[in-house]
Amino acid sequence: MTEASFDHFLTVAHQCADAARQAVLPHFRMGLETLSKSDDSPVTLADRQAEDVMRTLIKKHYPHHSMWGEEGGQEGTMDAEWLWVIDPIDGTRSFVTGRPSFCTLISLFHYGRPVLGLIDQPVTEERWTGIKGQPSRYHSPRLAGKIGTRKHTALRDAELSCTSPDILRPEKKAGFHALQKATRRTSWGGDAYAFGLLSLGQIDIIAEDTMKPWDWAALVPVIEGAGGTITDWKGQPLHLESDGTVLACGNPTLLPHIIETLS
Amino acid sequence: MTEASFDHFLTVAHQCADAARQAVLPHFRMGLETLSKSDDSPVTLADRQAEDVMRTLIKKHYPHHSMWGEEGGQEGTMDAEWLWVIDPIDGTRSFVTGRPSFCTLISLFHYGRPVLGLIDQPVTEERWTGIKGQPSRYHSPRLAGKIGTRKHTALRDAELSCTSPDILRPEKKAGFHALQKATRRTSWGGDAYAFGLLSLGQIDIIAEDTMKPWDWAALVPVIEGAGGTITDWKGQPLHLESDGTVLACGNPTLLPHIIETLS
Numbered sequence: 001m002t003e004a005s006f007d008h009f010l011t012v013a014h015q016c017a018d019a020a021r022q023a024v025l026p027h028f029r030m031g032l033e034t035l036s037k038s039d040d041s042p043v044t045l046a047d048r049q050a051e052d053v054m055r056t057l058i059k060k061h062y063p064h065h066s067m068w069g070e071e072g073g074q075e076g077t078m079d080a081e082w083l084w085v086i087d088p089i090d091g092t093r094s095f096v097t098g099r100p101s102f103c104t105l106i107s108l109f110h111y112g113r114p115v116l117g118l119i120d121q122p123v124t125e126e127r128w129t130g131i132k133g134q135p136s137r138y139h140s141p142r143l144a145g146k147i148g149t150r151k152h153t154a155l156r157d158a159e160l161s162c163t164s165p166d167i168l169r170p171e172k173k174a175g176f177h178a179l180q181k182a183t184r185r186t187s188w189g190g191d192a193y194a195f196g197l198l199s200l201g202q203i204d205i206i207a208e209d210t211m212k213p214w215d216w217a218a219l220v221p222v223i224e225g226a227g228g229t230i231t232d233w234k235g236q237p238l239h240l241e242s243d244g245t246v247l248a249c250g251n252p253t254l255l256p257h258i259i260e261t262l263s
Numbered sequence: 264m265t266e267a268s269f270d271h272f273l274t275v276a277h278q279c280a281d282a283a284r285q286a287v288l289p290h291f292r293m294g295l296e297t298l299s300k301s302d303d304s305p306v307t308l309a310d311r312q313a314e315d316v317m318r319t320l321i322k323k324h325y326p327h328h329s330m331w332g333e334e335g336g337q338e339g340t341m342d343a344e345w346l347w348v349i350d351p352i353d354g355t356r357s358f359v360t361g362r363p364s365f366c367t368l369i370s371l372f373h374y375g376r377p378v379l380g381l382i383d384q385p386v387t388e389e390r391w392t393g394i395k396g397q398p399s400r401y402h403s404p405r406l407a408g409k410i411g412t413r414k415h416t417a418l419r420d421a422e423l424s425c426t427s428p429d430i431l432r433p434e435k436k437a438g439f440h441a442l443q444k445a446t447r448r449t450s451w452g453g454d455a456y457a458f459g460l461l462s463l464g465q466i467d468i469i470a471e472d473t474m475k476p477w478d479w480a481a482l483v484p485v486i487e488g489a490g491g492t493i494t495d496w497k498g499q500p501l502h503l504e505s506d507g508t509v510l511a512c513g514n515p516t517l518l519p520h521i522i523e524t525l526s
Contacts, residue, residue, distance in 0.1 A: 029407040029465060093450040097422055097457075098465030100387060100406065101362065123406060124363060124387070143363065143386060144292040159360055164451050165428050166443075180429075187356040188427050189452025194360075202292060202361030 006116065006131055012061045013106045013118045013129070019057060020050040020088055020104040021122040028123065029098045043095050047071050050088035050104060058084050070214045078240060083109040087214035091191035093164070100124055103192040107217035112239055117218035119196050128196045130221030136199055149228040149250030150201040155257055158183040158204035161194045168209045172245065175233070175262035176207055182261050195219040198248050199226035205258060206248040207233065216246050223248050235259045269379065269394055275324045276369045276381045276392070282320060283313040283351055283367040284385040291386065292361045306358050310334050313351035313367060321347050333477045341503060346372040350477035354454035356427070363387055366455040370480035375502055380481035382459050391459045393484030399462055412491040412513030413464040418520055421446040421467035424457045431472045435508065438496070438525040439470055445524050458482040461511050462489035468521060469511040470496065479509050486511050492518055496525045 027046035040048075051071040058067060066076030066083040076083070084107070089095050091102035100123035108116040115132040126143055130136040136147050153159075160183040162168075168176055180186050183205065190197070192215070197203045199222050208215075216230070216238055223230040229252045231237060233245035247262070249255050290309035303311075314334040321330060329339030329346040339346070347370070352358050354365035363386035371379040378395040389406055393399040401410050416422075423446040425431075431439055443449050446468065453460070455478070460466045462485050471478075479493070479501055486493040492515045494500060496508035510525070512518050 029463065093448060096448075096465075097424060097450050098408070098460045098463060099364065099450070099453065099456075101364070145361070161360065164449070166449060185356060185359075186427070186429060187360050187362070187452065189450065190362065193362075197361045200292065200361060202359075 008061075009108055009116050010129060010131065012057060013108070013116060016054040016057050016086070016106050017104055017118055017120040017127060019053040021120065023050040023053050024089065024104065024122050028095065041096075043089060043092055046095070047088050051086065054086050054088065054106065068214065070212070079112060081111055083112075085109060085114075085214050085217045087218075090215060091163075091193065094189065094191060094193075099189070101190055101193040103196075105192055105214060105218040107214075107220075109217065113237075114217045114220040117221040119192050119218055119222060121193060121196075126196065128199060128222045130223070130225040132221050132224070134225055136222045136225030138196075138200060145200040147199060147226050148201055149198060149223075149226050150204055151227060151251050153204045153251050153254075155182050155254055156184060158251075158254070159202075160184075160186045161190055161198075161203045161206045162186065162188060163191050163194070163208060164188060172209050172233075179205070179207060179258065179261050191215075192219060195223060195230075195248055198228060198250055199223055201250065204250045205254070206246070207262065208246045210244045211246045212244070213240050213242075216242075219246075219248070228252065229255055231255075233259065233262045271324075272371055272379050273392060273394065275320060276371070276379060279317040279320050279349070279369050280367055280381055280383040280390060282316040284383065286313040286316050287352065287367065287385050291358065304359070306352060306355055309358070310351045314349065317349050317351065317369065331477065333475070342375060344374055346375075348372060348377075348477050348480045350481075353478060354426075354456065357452065357454060357456075362452070364453055364456040366459070368455055368477060368481035370477075370483075372480065376500075377480045377483040380484040382455050382481055382485055384456060384459075389459065391462060391485045393486070393488040395484050395487070397488055399485045399488030401459075401463060408463040410462060410489050411464055412461060412486075412489050413467055414490060414514050416467045416514050416517075418445050418517055419447060421514075421517070422465075423447075423449045424453055424461075424466045424469045425449065425451060426454050426457070426471055427451065435472050435496075442468070442470060442521065442524050454478075455482060458486060458493075458511055461491060461513055462486055464513065467513045468517070469509070470525065471509045473507045474509045475507070476503050476505075479505075482509075482511070491515065494518075496522065498522045
C-alpha cells in the first residue's frame with residue numbers, strides 16, 4: 001500500500017467516474033411516458049450500464065480485487081485485502097425527478113476500511129476525491145468551492161441536513177427531532193451530494209439512517225480528508241456491518257454533544 | 264395588454280434575471296467563518312443586491328407599475344393594473360448550503376392575477392418563462408429538458424415533491440401524509456426549482472404550505488403554460504390573499520382525487 005499504488009487506484013477511480021458519466025447522462029431527464037411496461041426505466045438503464053462499465057474497468061486493472069456494486073452484487077470475498085464498493089447512481093429520487101444532485105460513488109476498502117473515495121456529479125461536473133491520510137480534493141470546471149469543513153460553528157448555529165424524513169426508522173425519529181431543535185435549520189434532499197457540500201464547509205452536520213455500505217463508503221475518506229468526522233450515530237467508525245446510521249460533522253468538537261442529542 | 268407589450272415585459276424580465284445572476288453568483292458558496300457578528304451573511308447580501316438591481320431596472324422601464332419584493336417590501340398599490348412581484352433568492356436553505364437549486368423569481372400581475380413568470384437558476388443557467396395563454400419556454404445551455412408536464416401518470420405512480428416537512432402546518436400534515444401514501448415516492452427539497460422540473464415532466468405533484476405570493480407568483484404562468492395546474496389545496500386559483508397552500512399537478516385529471524386526499 002505505497003503512495004504509488006494509491007496514485008494508480010485513484011487514476012482507475014477517475015476513469016470509472018468518467019465512463020459512468022458517459023453511461024448515465026443520456027438517460028437523465030428522459031421522459032417515462034413513451035415506455036411500455038416491459039421496458040426498463042431510464043434510472044434502471046443508467047444504473048446498470050454505469051455499473052457494467054465500472055466493473056469492466058476495475059476487473060481489467062485489478063482482476064484479483066473483490067467487488068460489490070448495488071446493481072450487480074458481490075464478486076470475491078468481502079473480507080479480501082482490496083474491495084471496491086460502487087454505487088452508479090446514489091440518489092435515485094433525485095435522478096428520476098431530474099435534479100442534478102444524484103451522484104456516482106466509487107470506493108476502495110483495505111481489509112474492511114474505506115481508504116479511497118470518489119463522489120461524482122455528472123451534470124454539474126463536480127468531483128470530490130479522498131485518500132486516507134491525505135487532504136481531499138474538489139474538482140469543478142464552473143462551480144466555486146474549496147475543501148475544508150466549517151470548524152468553528154456552535155451547535156445552535158449549525159446547518160443540519162438529511163436526505164428525507166422517510167429514511168428515518170421510527171425509533172430514530174425522536175433523536176433526529178431533538179437534533180433539529182438544537183441546530184439552526186434543516187435542509188432536505190441531497191444524498192451523497194450533501195456530504196460533498198459538508199466537505200466544502202457549506203453544511204455542518206448530516207444525520208442519515210438506513211444507509212448501505214455503498215451509500216457511505218466513498219464519503220468516509222472525502223469527509224475525513226476535509227477535516228470532518230463520519231461515524232455511526234454512536235460515534236463508532238463505519239464498517240460493513242454498521243447499523244445503517246451515518247453521522248457526518250464538520251466541527252469535530254461538536255461530536256460528543258450531537259451523539260448525546262441523537263440518543 | 265397586447266402581444267407586443269408582453270414581448271417588452273418579457274425582455275425586461277430577462278434583463279432583471281441576467282442582472283440578478285451577476286449580483287447573486289459572487290456570494291454563492293462563500294464561507295461564513297470570516298464574518299464578524301455585525302457583517303451581513305452572503306445570502307443577505309445576495310438577496311439585497313439582486314433585489315436592488317431588479318427594482319432599478321423595472322422602475323426605469325415602468326415607473327408607474329407597482330412593485331413587491333421579499334426584501335424591499337411594497338411600492339405603489341397592490342391592486343394596481345400592473346404589479347411586479349419578485350423574490351431574488353427563493354430557497355434560502357439551498358443557497359446557504361451551497362446547493363445549485365435556489366432560484367430568482369420574477370412575476371407580473373395584471374389586476375391581481377399573475378400573467379408573466381420567470382424562474383432562473385443562476386448556477387446551472389436554467390431559465391423557465393411563462394406568459395398567460397402561451398406555451399412556456401425552457402432555456403438551458405447544458406441540461407436536457409423539454410417543456411410539457413407528464414399527462415398520463417396514475418396517482419399511485421406519481422412522483423410527489425415538497426420542499427421540507429417543516430413548512431407544513433400541523434393541521435396540514437395528515438392530508439400530506441395521506442397524499443404520500445397514495446403516490447409512488449416523495450422527494451424533498453427544491454423550492455421553485457421543483458416546479459420547473461414539474462413543467463418538464465420530471466415531477467407529477469408538488470404540495471407546499473406557508474407560501475407567500477413571491478414564492479408562487481412566477482410559477483403560475485410557467486406551470487399552466489406547460490399543461491399543468493397550480494392552485495391552493497382546495498383547487499382554488501391563487502391570489503394575493505391565498506391561504507399559503509400551493510398544489511401543482513402535471514396531470515390535471517388527477518386534481519379532484521388529490522384535493523380529496525389532501526382534505
